[in-house]
Amino acid sequence: MAGHIQDRWYKTEIGxxxxxxxxxxxxxxxxxxxxxxxxxxxxTEKSKSFPDRQKRLAEKWLVNIExxxxxxxxxxPRASRITFQQFAERWLTAQxxxxxxxxxxxxxxxxxxxxxxxxxxxxxxxxxxxxxxKALEDAPIEGTYARTIYANVRAVLSAAVDDGLLSRNxxxxxxxxxxxxxxxxxxxxxxxxxxAVRAALPERYQAMTDAxxxxxxxxxxxxGLAEDDAVDFEANTLHVVRQVKLIRGxxxxxxxxxxxxxxxxLPSSVADAFRDHLDAxxxxxxxxxxxxxxxxxxxxxxxxxNTAGGIVWRSNFNVQEWKPALAAAGLIPEPEQxxxxxxxxxxxxxxxxxxxxxxxxDAGESIKAVSEYLGHSDPAMTLRVYAHLLPTSSERTRKxxxxxxxxxxx
Numbered sequence: 001m002a003g004h005i006q007d008r009w010y011k012t013e014i015g016x017x018x019x020x021x022x023x024x025x026x027x028x029x030x031x032x033x034x035x036x037x038x039x040x041x042x043x044t045e046k047s048k049s050f051p052d053r054q055k056r057l058a059e060k061w062l063v064n065i066e067x068x069x070x071x072x073x074x075x076x077p078r079a080s081r082i083t084f085q086q087f088a089e090r091w092l093t094a095q096x097x098x099x100x101x102x103x104x105x106x107x108x109x110x111x112x113x114x115x116x117x118x119x120x121x122x123x124x125x126x127x128x129x130x131x132x133x134k135a136l137e138d139a140p141i142e143g144t145y146a147r148t149i150y151a152n153v154r155a156v157l158s159a160a161v162d163d164g165l166l167s168r169n170x171x172x173x174x175x176x177x178x179x180x181x182x183x184x185x186x187x188x189x190x191x192x193x194x195x196a197v198r199a200a201l202p203e204r205y206q207a208m209t210d211a212x213x214x215x216x217x218x219x220x221x222x223x224g225l226a227e228d229d230a231v232d233f234e235a236n237t238l239h240v241v242r243q244v245k246l247i248r249g250x251x252x253x254x255x256x257x258x259x260x261x262x263x264x265x266l267p268s269s270v271a272d273a274f275r276d277h278l279d280a281x282x283x284x285x286x287x288x289x290x291x292x293x294x295x296x297x298x299x300x301x302x303x304x305x306n307t308a309g310g311i312v313w314r315s316n317f318n319v320q321e322w323k324p325a326l327a328a329a330g331l332i333p334e335p336e337q338x339x340x341x342x343x344x345x346x347x348x349x350x351x352x353x354x355x356x357x358x359x360x361x362d363a364g365e366s367i368k369a370v371s372e373y374l375g376h377s378d379p380a381m382t383l384r385v386y387a388h389l390l391p392t393s394s395e396r397t398r399k400x401x402x403x404x405x406x407x408x409x410x
Contacts, residue, residue, distance in 0.1 A: 003038025003065070005058050034058045038065055068167075082165065084124075085117030088156045102247045102292070104152050111136065111149045121165050124157070126173035136179045142345070143181035150178045185388050188358035189213075189331075189351055196329035205312070205321055207277035208304055211238075212352025214270035216374045219349040220244050221256055223312045226300035227283040231266070231274055238264045240375065242300075244311055250293040251311055253300065260375050277303065284309050322349065357382070358389045 011025040032049035036058040040046045050058040088108055095101045115135055116128065132153065136146035154171040161169050170176065189197075198209040211222045220243035225231070230239050241261045245254045255261065283301035288311070290298045306312050323341040326332045332344045353374060360370050367390075371382035 003036060003062050005055060005062070006035040006037060007033060007055075008035055009033045009052070036062050038062060081120045081122060083117060084119050084121060084156065085113045087121060087160055087165065088112070088117075091156055091159050104155075106248075107149045107152050108156070111139070111141075112153050116153070121157075121160050124166065124170045126170045126176050129153075129170050129173075129176045133177065133179050143179055146179035147181055186354050186385060187346075188354040188389065191355070191359075193329060193331065194352065194355055197325045197331070200325035200328035201321060204277075204281050204307070205304065205317070207273045208312075208349075209352060210270045210273040212349055213355045214267055214273075215264045216353050216356040217264070218243065218257065218353065218375075219314060221375075222349075223302070223304060223314070224253060224300075225303045227278075227303060228301060230303065231271075233266075233271055233275075236266045236268070236271065238266045238270075240264060244288070244314075246314065247293055251288055251313075252291060252293060252295065253288045253298050254291050256375055258375070258377055260377075262372060262375050264373050274303070281305070286311055318348070354386075357386050361386060361389050 008031070009025055009028045010022045012020050013023055015021040033052040034050040034055050035047050036050065037045060037047045048058075048061060050061075092101070092105050092108075095104075112132070115132055119128065133146075133150060136149055137143075139146065150171075154169065157166065157169045157171055160166045194209060194213045198206050201209065208222050211217045211225065212219070215238050217225075217238075217240060221240050223244040224242040225238075226242070229241055232239060239261075240256055240263070242253050243256050245252055281304075283303055284305040285299055286302050286305070287297050287299040289295035302311065304312050306316070319341070323332065323344060326344055326347050327334045327341065331347050332342055335341050357370055357374060360373070361367075367379045367383050367386075370386070371379040374382065376382045
């Protein structure tokens with residue numbers, strides 16, 4: 001057995017006969033009686049105290065410590081008392097500071113730390129993760145967002161395992177499942193709905209709908225379009241090379257999602273809309289830091305600007321311009337006097353991308369091409385989202401089989 005057990009209620013002293021004997025110590029009858037002690041792999045002494053009548057438990061604890069050291073699964077008890085939040089914050093500082101990592105910090109701070117932040121790492125059990133999953137599923141957030149939060153928590157705990165603070169990740173238990181995601185199908189807008197929203201927007205923002213529904217850009221990518229490197233009228237191409245993101249409330253220029261720059265075909269109708277927009281609203285030079293709030297400043301002449309000559313702030317635009325246009329187009333109800341507009345997540349500017357994808361797929365464009373134009377990580381993701389929009393092949397199948405049978409019987 002590694003180490004030894006000290007009985008702190010007794011001490012050894014030399015008696016009158018010159019022989020050692022046990023006598024009561026000053027601590028007799030108070031406090032923890034037994035102290036299990038051992039030397040850890042780092043050469044320092046470790047210990048744990050046990051109450052009276054728990055000597056066998058102390059011996060068992062030392063036996064387990066010795067077994068863990070033999071198997072290479074030893075966890076320093078003191079180090080593993082660090083809380084989830086303390087370790088996660090330390091882990092975050094060692095990560096890159098790109099916008100994606102900042103998003104991880106935000107999700108952990110808002111949703112994980114309040115629920116499991118104060119729990120010591122060595123106390124985690126699968127049941128604690130199950131409770132977290134249940135809390136995330138009950139929270140007023142989307143299932144996909146809840147699953148992303150869970151993935152961030154799992155990554156932190158995996159790092160704790162790698163650092164030797166946990167023997168295994170509780171998220172890996174068979175009884176633990178990530179938050180459920182409702183498999184709701186995307187229902188794309190009809191072209192008439194796209195143009196109704198466009199017509200209801202102020203003129204300076206109307207061409208933003210053309211960039212979304214006609215080229216499949218995300219909202220941040222539309223806001224980040226610049227005169228000098230985005231629109232190539234001669235090559236009929238739209239270069240998607242940046243987006244505008246908010247990091248802790250500060251706007252920054254950043255690469256497109258997933259660092260995937262891409263070229264998108266520029267239809268002549270969208271090109272004409274851009275020309276008309278540029279004639280009416282000259283590009284505005286805007287300087288923002290690159291990738292992070294303290295990043296190097298970058299100046300671009302943006303195609304779209306607000307009435308004050310600055311960037312289009314997403315939150316202001318969504319509330320003050322986009323939702324009134326949705327209501328005017330009949331996609332959401334008009335609010336009562338003095339009341340805000342209803343939540344309309346399914347009718348955000350992302351709906352323009354869905355419309356773009358549905359038009360391409362209905363025309364027979366390949367999943368691979370649509371995935372590239374949308375800037376998805378891979379075609380499998382595109383297929384998962386839009387498979388139900390693929391044109392039906394039933395009629396083509398009937399005609400093909402009939403043709404083969406007719407030929408064979410003639």
